[in-house]
Amino acid sequence: MGTKAPPTKVVLVPWDPDSPEHVERMVQQRLACGWNASHVPEWQKRQRKGRKNLQWVIIDESDPNQQQYISKHITTFPKQSTALVDTASSLGAKPRQLVSSLSFIPVGHISLDTEYENPELNDPTPGVFFICAFWISETLQGMGLGRAAMDIVEGTAISEPLCAKRLALSTPNKDDPTRVDRFVALKKDLPKVTNQEWYGRRGYEVYRNVDQMWSEDDETGKTWWVPGVFMKKDIADKG
Numbered sequence: 001m002g003t004k005a006p007p008t009k010v011v012l013v014p015w016d017p018d019s020p021e022h023v024e025r026m027v028q029q030r031l032a033c034g035w036n037a038s039h040v041p042e043w044q045k046r047q048r049k050g051r052k053n054l055q056w057v058i059i060d061e062s063d064p065n066q067q068q069y070i071s072k073h074i075t076t077f078p079k080q081s082t083a084l085v086d087t088a089s090s091l092g093a094k095p096r097q098l099v100s101s102l103s104f105i106p107v108g109h110i111s112l113d114t115e116y117e118n119p120e121l122n123d124p125t126p127g128v129f130f131i132c133a134f135w136i137s138e139t140l141q142g143m144g145l146g147r148a149a150m151d152i153v154e155g156t157a158i159s160e161p162l163c164a165k166r167l168a169l170s171t172p173n174k175d176d177p178t179r180v181d182r183f184v185a186l187k188k189d190l191p192k193v194t195n196q197e198w199y200g201r202r203g204y205e206v207y208r209n210v211d212q213m214w215s216e217d218d219e220t221g222k223t224w225w226v227p228g229v230f231m232k233k234d235i236a237d238k239g
Contacts, residue, residue, distance in 0.1 A: 008069070008144040009060035012152055013104060014053075014088035014096070017044035021084055026054070028079050029109060033135040034188075034216065039117070043133075050093025051114050054133060056084070056106035057149045069140055073107045076139040080105065092162075108136035110149050112157055116170070121210070127165030127236070129157055134169075141191075150202065158235050165236040171195040173209065173227040182226070185218040196229055204231035 016022040023040060030037035046052035059066045074081040086102040089095060113130040116122040123130075131153060136146045157164035174194040176182070183190045196206075206229045213228025 008065065008148055009063040010057055010145055010148040010152070011060050012055035012110070012149065013058055013086050013100075013102065013106070014055050014091040015047060015109065016086075016088035017047040018089075019084075019087050021082075022087070025080060025084060025106065026109065028077070029106070029135055030133075032077055032080075032138070034186075035214065036133070046113075048090075048093070050090075052111055052132070053092050053113065054109055054111040055091075056104070057108035057110060057136065057145060058104045058106050059145070065143075069107065069143065070105050072139045073137045074105065077137065107140055108134075108145060108149065110134045110153055112153055112162075116168075121170070121208075121230070123166075123168050123230075123232075125166055127163070128168055128232075129162065129164045129166075131167055131169040138189075146198075154235065166232055166234050167204075168207075168230060168232045169199065169204065170210075170213065170228050170230050171199060172213070173229045176227050178224065182216070182224040185220075185222065185224065186216055187219075196231070199231050202233070204233045206230070207232050 015026060023044065026043070027037050027040050030040060043052055043054065047054055059069055063069075083103045083105050086100045086104070089099060110131065111133040113132050116130050117132065131150075134146075134149075136149070154167065156162065157167055172179075172195060174196040180190060208230035210228045210230070212225040214226040216224050216226065218224065
């Protein structure tokens with residue numbers, strides 16, 4: 001029996017909404033993701049106010065595969081090959097005690113928000129936080145980076161000063177009947193495991209369906225609407 005590879009070690013570094021380099025990299029990563037690149041200017045405002053808490057996902061220097069994984073990432077996304085510097089002075093609208101000035105190449109990002117970006121779809125439940133804008137480099141998916149980033153975010157959310165009671169998120173509906181045709185038309189690889197299934201394995205449950213959540217246009221100009229689901233996970237200490 002083969003030896004199971006150790007989980008990839010990641011750390012999270014706050015996004016700096018006042019750094020042109022950080023802002024441009026976020027645009028590049030959202031373009032790679034295919035969603036919401038045009039929202040970055042609004043995210044800058046929300047990050048400063050603490051309503052959005054975007055952080056970069058970086059591979060820890062202690063991980064033996066760090067250089068190999070970064071090389072794979074920048075080979076696929078050469079516009080992301082320049083290192084950034086940890087310059088964010090705050091997170092959650094609160095001053096950071098230590099700005100590391102660490103130089104790093106992010107391979108993804110994740111945000112913990114105080115409210116959903118669309119007020120009509122917000123959850124008024126006290127103590128709820130939304131996991132939003134979660135992306136891991138496509139070339140590194142399946143290597144444990146997403147799981148490691150979620151572990152950190154969930155641990156952060158339940159701790160002081162947030163003391164979250166519930167985490168929520170939105171993701172494409174796995175039962176979308178146009179899913180296969182849409183991926184073909186958009187020339188994207190069809191994942192073996194849907195996001196909804198992946199979150200479900202982490203204990204998130206569907207609590208709302210939205211028929212037309214997002215849209216994408218293929219090269220012919222056809223618009224493909226993506227149905228979405230909202231999922232939640234109660235994380236308050238029941239002890």
